[in-house]
Amino acid sequence: MADGIVGAWQRLISGDVDWPLHALRHLPSGQTTGWYFWTGELLSDDSFFRPWHTRHLVDLIPGLEPHLALEPGTRLIYxxxxxxxxxxxxLLVE
Known part of the structure; x- marks a missing residue:
């Protein structure tokens, strides 16, 4: 599992999972994994994503855990x- 911090939509952090879950992975930086997760429409608002530890994400959606090891440049719908x-x-362009 890519252990560290992901960017997650606030409603997802609140436990509101409205399928499907969308995700993309940029290059990791520092403690961040490069992963971003959301449901619904992706907005360009700077406050759309909040930092969240991968353990909390996996607790909410256990079936997602094996996919967190996918390489940067990955997109998925789950x-x-x-x-x-x-x-x-x-996604690999800085």
């Missing part, structure tokens, strides 16, 4: 009984 994963090289 829901119970659904997983769509693809590579997006634009």
């Amino acid at each position: 829901a119970p009984d659904h997983l769509d994963v693809w590579h997006d090289s634009s």
